[in-house]
Amino acid sequence: MAxxxxxxxxxxGLNLVKALCRSNHAITLIDRTNHHLFQPLLYQVAxxxxxxxDIAVPIREVFRNYKNxxxxxxxxxxxxxxxxxxxxxxxxxxxxxxxxxxxxxxHSYFGKNEWEPYAQGLKTVNDALQIRQRILMAFExxxxxxxxxxxxxxxxxxxxxxxxxxxxxxxxxADIAYHNLxxxxxxxxxxxxxIYLIExxxxxxxxxxxxxxxxxRRYLSDFGVIVRTHERVTAITDGVVETxxxxxxxxxxxxxxxxxxxxxxxxxxxxxxxxxxxQVESHCxxxxxxxxxxxxxxAHFSVNGNPLPGIAPVAIQQGKYLGRYLKNPHKKNxxxxxxxxxxxxxxxxxxxxxxxxxxxxNGLLAWLAWSIIHLMYLVGYRTKLLVLIEWIxxxxxxxxxxxxxxx
Amino acid sequence: MAxxxxxxxxxxGLNLVKALCRSNHAITLIDRTNHHLFQPLLYQVAxxxxxxxDIAVPIREVFRNYKNxxxxxxxxxxxxxxxxxxxxxxxxxxxxxxxxxxxxxxHSYFGKNEWEPYAQGLKTVNDALQIRQRILMAFExxxxxxxxxxxxxxxxxxxxxxxxxxxxxxxxxADIAYHNLxxxxxxxxxxxxxIYLIExxxxxxxxxxxxxxxxxRRYLSDFGVIVRTHERVTAITDGVVETxxxxxxxxxxxxxxxxxxxxxxxxxxxxxxxxxxxQVESHCxxxxxxxxxxxxxxAHFSVNGNPLPGIAPVAIQQGKYLGRYLKNPHKKNxxxxxxxxxxxxxxxxxxxxxxxxxxxxNGLLAWLAWSIIHLMYLVGYRTKLLVLIEWIxxxxxxxxxxxxxxx
Numbered sequence: 143m144a145x146x147x148x149x150x151x152x153x154x155g156l157n158l159v160k161a162l163c164r165s166n167h168a169i170t171l172i173d174r175t176n177h178h179l180f181q182p183l184l185y186q187v188a189x190x191x192x193x194x195x196d197i198a199v200p201i202r203e204v205f206r207n208y209k210n211x212x213x214x215x216x217x218x219x220x221x222x223x224x225x226x227x228x229x230x231x232x233x234x235x236x237x238x239x240x241x242x243x244x245x246x247x248x249h250s251y252f253g254k255n256e257w258e259p260y261a262q263g264l265k266t267v268n269d270a271l272q273i274r275q276r277i278l279m280a281f282e283x284x285x286x287x288x289x290x291x292x293x294x295x296x297x298x299x300x301x302x303x304x305x306x307x308x309x310x311x312x313x314x315x316a317d318i319a320y321h322n323l324x325x326x327x328x329x330x331x332x333x334x335x336x337i338y339l340i341e342x343x344x345x346x347x348x349x350x351x352x353x354x355x356x357x358x359r360r361y362l363s364d365f366g367v368i369v370r371t372h373e374r375v376t377a378i379t380d381g382v383v384e385t386x387x388x389x390x391x392x393x394x395x396x397x398x399x400x401x402x403x404x405x406x407x408x409x410x411x412x413x414x415x416x417x418x419x420x421q422v423e424s425h426c427x428x429x430x431x432x433x434x435x436x437x438x439x440x441a442h443f444s445v446n447g448n449p450l451p452g453i454a455p456v457a458i459q460q461g462k463y464l465g466r467y468l469k470n471p472h473k474k475n476x477x478x479x480x481x482x483x484x485x486x487x488x489x490x491x492x493x494x495x496x497x498x499x500x501x502x503x504n505g506l507l508a509w510l511a512w513s514i515i516h517l518m519y520l521v522g523y524r525t526k527l528l529v530l531i532e533w534i535x536x537x538x539x540x541x542x543x544x545x546x547x548x549x
Numbered sequence: 550m551a552x553x554x555x556x557x558x559x560x561x562g563l564n565l566v567k568a569l570c571r572s573n574h575a576i577t578l579i580d581r582t583n584h585h586l587f588q589p590l591l592y593q594v595a596x597x598x599x600x601x602x603d604i605a606v607p608i609r610e611v612f613r614n615y616k617n618x619x620x621x622x623x624x625x626x627x628x629x630x631x632x633x634x635x636x637x638x639x640x641x642x643x644x645x646x647x648x649x650x651x652x653x654x655x656h657s658y659f660g661k662n663e664w665e666p667y668a669q670g671l672k673t674v675n676d677a678l679q680i681r682q683r684i685l686m687a688f689e690x691x692x693x694x695x696x697x698x699x700x701x702x703x704x705x706x707x708x709x710x711x712x713x714x715x716x717x718x719x720x721x722x723a724d725i726a727y728h729n730l731x732x733x734x735x736x737x738x739x740x741x742x743x744i745y746l747i748e749x750x751x752x753x754x755x756x757x758x759x760x761x762x763x764x765x766r767r768y769l770s771d772f773g774v775i776v777r778t779h780e781r782v783t784a785i786t787d788g789v790v791e792t793x794x795x796x797x798x799x800x801x802x803x804x805x806x807x808x809x810x811x812x813x814x815x816x817x818x819x820x821x822x823x824x825x826x827x828q829v830e831s832h833c834x835x836x837x838x839x840x841x842x843x844x845x846x847x848a849h850f851s852v853n854g855n856p857l858p859g860i861a862p863v864a865i866q867q868g869k870y871l872g873r874y875l876k877n878p879h880k881k882n883x884x885x886x887x888x889x890x891x892x893x894x895x896x897x898x899x900x901x902x903x904x905x906x907x908x909x910x911n912g913l914l915a916w917l918a919w920s921i922i923h924l925m926y927l928v929g930y931r932t933k934l935l936v937l938i939e940w941i942x943x944x945x946x947x948x949x950x951x952x953x954x955x956x
Binding site for chain 1: 582583584601603606607609616619621623641675678685689693730733735931935942946949950951953955956
């Protein structure tokens with residue numbers, strides 16, 4: 143029996159504890175919030191398709207029947223490798239035999255932290271609700287505004303970053319402005335909304351093949367999104383995005399451009415990569431230690447010189463692997479091997495792209511595959527059913543139920 | 550064709566506009582929020598059974614197909630009867646031929662406004678989410694607390710007011726503490742929670758018959774709620790409720806004791822009752838005017854010397870009545886007559902009381918009737934279906950899905 147401390151209840155941490163909870167280890171799972179969040183659908187909370195409770199489950203509830211699992215809601219502020227302990231912000235100290243860090247990543251502003259107050263990122267339920275509030279309020283403000291130029295400011299949406307989150311957000315906002323809300327306002331046309339997607343690379347979704355990336359761009363343009371690639375953002379101030387070529391006034395600036403790992407990893411005193419991730423060894427352990435492990439987005443697990451991508455399947459597989467490993471921790475255990483099931487990204491209603499080994503899918507077929515897979519991976523029947531109902535309401539009946547302003 | 554302005558999108562305002570939207574009047578519906586809220590189930594948002602979007606619908610969506618209905622999200626700060634205009638906080642002025650005030654009520658502290666920061670009321674989505682957060686955090690804090698006395702403070706819940714809201718809240722919190730969460734914590738037993746319901750009258754739910762009122766009290770006691778009637782609260786400070794006989798330390802004080810109408814009614818310069826409601830005449834018009842009307846909780850409509858109760862059926866019927874009236878506004882129209890369908894109140898899981906004319910129902914039968922009627926009255930199929938699923942999850946599977954802390 144060992145004391146196992148897991149920091150973070152995301153995909154990596156949750157799957158680790160699930161794999162390990164039937165052992166006789168005493169497990170402590172620490173998270174800042176009280177819920178596991180299904181992050182791939184978080185953008186749908188931000189765009190009023192889903193409610194937070196449709197994609198989040200209380201962590202305690204998942205492990206309620208395992209007496210050896212203790213869940214703590216709290217903030218870890220320090221790790222002491224020598225003393226084998228972690229300290230919470232409450233100053234309480236917990237000792238471990240094995241420590242697993244699965245703290246994920248936050249959005250990063252590439253050193254331009256002064257942009258943060260004006261360009262909301264999307265990682266937590268709170269982030270999503272703030273973006274939702276802002277998008278919905280923008281249309282309400284437009285309805286009250288008589289000055290056409292000021293009104294356009296409310297109707298300009300700028301999404302910085304053409305990765306999966308940026309593309310999903312742009313497609314969804316287009317769905318809101320050009321479909322869901324067209325009949326709802328009297329003083330202006332929601333079709334006057336302009337949705338800009340700005341990406342520094344020469345294409346959106348650069349992790350996909352050139353062809354799929356072009357498909358995605360075409361879908362976005364068909365939905366009415368103004369896609370600007372090869373364009374770098376040079377400044378963000380209150381309500382203004384400046385790029386190398388343009389200056390856009392907007393009340394709705396969304397940041398989807400960069401990630402960095404939690405600063406907590408700096409306590410470990412091991413080499414970090416440029417995104418602040420720990421370069422872990424083959425059992426997901428940190429260099430020189432067989433008791434501290436890093437998994438999920440916080441880890442840089444190198445395969446042929448490249449890190450594994452920061453996506454849910456990597457985190458899930460690392461969690462499950464380490465759960466099995468810790469049942470019988472030994473250096474002779476086989477190392478972690480990632481099984482690549484492919485990648486998908488969705489673009490608004492009814493379009494997606496998917497790359498599964500040599501197979502490339504696009505359009506409606508890829509979107510159906512994306513929908514089914516995401517429903518399958520949601521934790522629990524309740525969330526699956528609720529998400530299915532909200533999708534039907536949103537995509538078939540053209541309504542967005544959680545379109546509430548209450549903050 | 551007339552300009553009709555309706556202030557408030559609750560039961561009264563929404564039903565009025567629904568009844569009137571097929572006319573050729575130009576209707577402006579002004580609300581502070583963007584949604585119609587099904588307030589009878591708001592306590593279930595506060596107790597993590599439902600999400601806000603399960604019981605609220607965007608007002609714009611309800612009237613999207615009626616071009617003569619304009620919905621404005623805004624705060625009315627002044628009414629000028631002479632000029633026939635209302636002013637929003639944006640300083641915009643709107644003129645009316647007919648004005649209907651349906652602004653409902655807020656909780657009142659009987660002149661003890663200094664209690665407000667310590668005793669949260671329950672009227673809006675925001676109120677409900679704040680109470681939910683507080684209840685859930687109380688258990689998290691208890692899990693982190695080693696000092697038994699300090700822990701009990703987190704586990705004491707005090708509800709002031711034994712009307713429907715207070716009784717519903719007390720029963721629901723008992724369900725959380727004594728059923729849903731019992732397996733979720735490791736450092737303490739959730740059964741140590743104490744739930745106090747304090748009422749100044751000699752019985753809870755005093756609007757019901759003596760017998761039903763006693764049934765309700767028995768149900769509450771069976772659920773583990775400590776019911777204190779004939780006990781007046783004398784002081785509320787940060788974390789302490791003092792009554793004539795006791796002093797209870799608690800981090801969770803919920804105010805369900807009093808209501809008062811919106812201060813906006815003072816602009817009208819007509820007699821108000823003690824709760825700040827306008828004493829309206831037989832067509833729901835204010836004294837001496839045939840163009841200004843007050844309906845719902847903001848109105849004091851006297852029948853045989855007693856005001857109609859501040860409940861949804863009164864508001865709905867007044868809204869529908871006035872909608873029909875305004876299609877052909879004339880003093881010769883018949884006056885408003887309230888059709889009393891009875892009253893019900895629910896007490897935790899599977900118990901309720903109901904009084905329908907001479908018929909008195911209690912227990913499971915009343916609870917089933919309560920559940921079916923509330924599902925029927927929810928606006929839209931989406932909300933009915935979502936609420937039904939969450940009730941099944943909560944009452945049959947003993948889980949509370951929206952148990953999320955994220956603020």
